Amino acid sequence: MIEVKNLVKKYGGHLAVDNLNFTVEKGQIYGFLGPNGAGKSTTMNIITGYIASTEGTVTVDGHDILEEPEAAKKCIGYLPEQPPLYFDMTVAEYLNFAAELKQVEKPKRKEMIQEVMEMTGITDVGGRVIKNLSKGYRQRVGLAQALIGFPEILILDEPTVGLDPKQMIEIRELIKSLSKNHTVILSSHILSEVSAVCDYIMIISKGKLVASDTPENLSKEMAGAQKLSLLVKGSPQEVESAVGNIHQVSSFCCEESEQEGVLKVSLEAEPEADVREEIFFAMADRKLPILELMTTSMSLEDVFLELTEGGEEPEGEEKGRRKSMFGTRLKKTPEEELEEEEENHAGNL
Numbered sequence: 001m002i003e004v005k006n007l008v009k010k011y012g013g014h015l016a017v018d019n020l021n022f023t024v025e026k027g028q029i030y031g032f033l034g035p036n037g038a039g040k041s042t043t044m045n046i047i048t049g050y051i052a053s054t055e056g057t058v059t060v061d062g063h064d065i066l067e068e069p070e071a072a073k074k075c076i077g078y079l080p081e082q083p084p085l086y087f088d089m090t091v092a093e094y095l096n097f098a099a100e101l102k103q104v105e106k107p108k109r110k111e112m113i114q115e116v117m118e119m120t121g122i123t124d125v126g127g128r129v130i131k132n133l134s135k136g137y138r139q140r141v142g143l144a145q146a147l148i149g150f151p152e153i154l155i156l157d158e159p160t161v162g163l164d165p166k167q168m169i170e171i172r173e174l175i176k177s178l179s180k181n182h183t184v185i186l187s188s189h190i191l192s193e194v195s196a197v198c199d200y201i202m203i204i205s206k207g208k209l210v211a212s213d214t215p216e217n218l219s220k221e222m223a224g225a226q227k228l229s230l231l232v233k234g235s236p237q238e239v240e241s242a243v244g245n246i247h248q249v250s251s252f253c254c255e256e257s258e259q260e261g262v263l264k265v266s267l268e269a270e271p272e273a274d275v276r277e278e279i280f281f282a283m284a285d286r287k288l289p290i291l292e293l294m295t296t297s298m299s300l301e302d303v304f305l306e307l308t309e310g311g312e313e314p315e316g317e318e319k320g321r322r323k324s325m326f327g328t329r330l331k332k333t334p335e336e337e338l339e340e341e342e343e344n345h346a347g348n349l
């Protein structure tokens with residue numbers, strides 16, 4: 001459906017997109033995941049024909065976005081990070097305006113608008129002025145606008161940013177339901193969102209594609225090596241001589257713990273190797289008591305952090321409004337937030 005080849009975008013001397021290559025197949029939900037400034041919006045703006053690339057090509061359903069922009073753009077519905085809404089229009093007026101812009105034939109407009117309003121759950125607010133709607137409903141209107149013309153591909157830039165947890169869940173459900181008939185590409189800096197909604201994740205860091213796979217495969221691939229963390233009573237030399245004889249240990253390090261004479265030992269074994277018993281006997285032979293032993297596997301969150309390490313880019317005023325990489329997860333569970341927000345949301349619409 002979409003083929004991106006050797007895509008480069010430079011803003012002056014700044015390389016925002018660095019030789020991206022990927023293809024998007026029909027009927028799946030793809031997630032662009034990356035920290036702020038990774039190049040997600042820039043890539044989406046190039047795919048949708050909003051801005052030109054410095055190098056490389058984008059073809060949409062076989063149409064080059066620069067050579068055949070009309071044909072390529074007809075296949076795409078775009079919801080930018082800031083939905084292009086006219087706040088003084090009613091929902092129905094705005095969608096009619098969007099249909100005019102998209103050159104939907106006049107006799108077909110009314111029916112199409114009704115259909116997209118049903119699909120996005122905004123039929124009841126068709127006569128309401130957009131500025132009086134809650135943010136969640138405005139986002140639905142933005143999605144409805146993207147759906148006008150029934151394009152095969154929907155490109156959604158941070159579709160849940162700024163929504164409360166209940167609205168987030170609703171919009172995610174809506175996106176999932178739209179994916180039955182559309183190919184969806186969405187961008188997000190929130191890992192939990194992308195892994196909850198997308199079939200396929202593309203992790204972008206500093207303009208480069210650093211990983212792309214299903215959420216399950218990404219964690220599996222990266223979780224190859226077994227990691228152990230131990231508390232051992234002994235000296236670094238004694239621990240080193242015990243661990244040093246175990247061939248399947250690929251790396252290890254010791255540091256002092258809060259308890260005197262007790263070391264924190266972190267070690268990594270080769271993929272598929274289980275070295276727990278060997279560690280136990282090696283320490284026991286040298287009379288080094290193991291006070292604690294834990295295996296740690298790599299979560300998708302660890303994978304993301306490792307791949308995008310240093311990917312966030314503080315920049316002047318951007319610093320102040322930086323979003324958390326894991327959004328709500330760092331603060332409270334979505335369930336806790338839901339409970340808290342449900343009451344506030346009730347009167348929002």
Ligand SMILES: Nc1ncnc2c1ncn2[C@@H]1O[C@H](COP(=O)(O)OP(=O)(O)OP(=O)(O)O)[C@@H](O)[C@H]1O
Pocket residue numbers: 011014016034035036037038039040041042043189313315
């Ligand atoms: N019009 C522009 N002029 C100059 N630099 C730009 C412009 N637009 C984006 N950039 C820079 O290009 C890089 C990529 O920005 P982009 O908006 O694509 O990232 P992003 O991954 O979408 O981030 P965010 O989640 O913050 O929107 C950033 O360093 C940004 O500052």
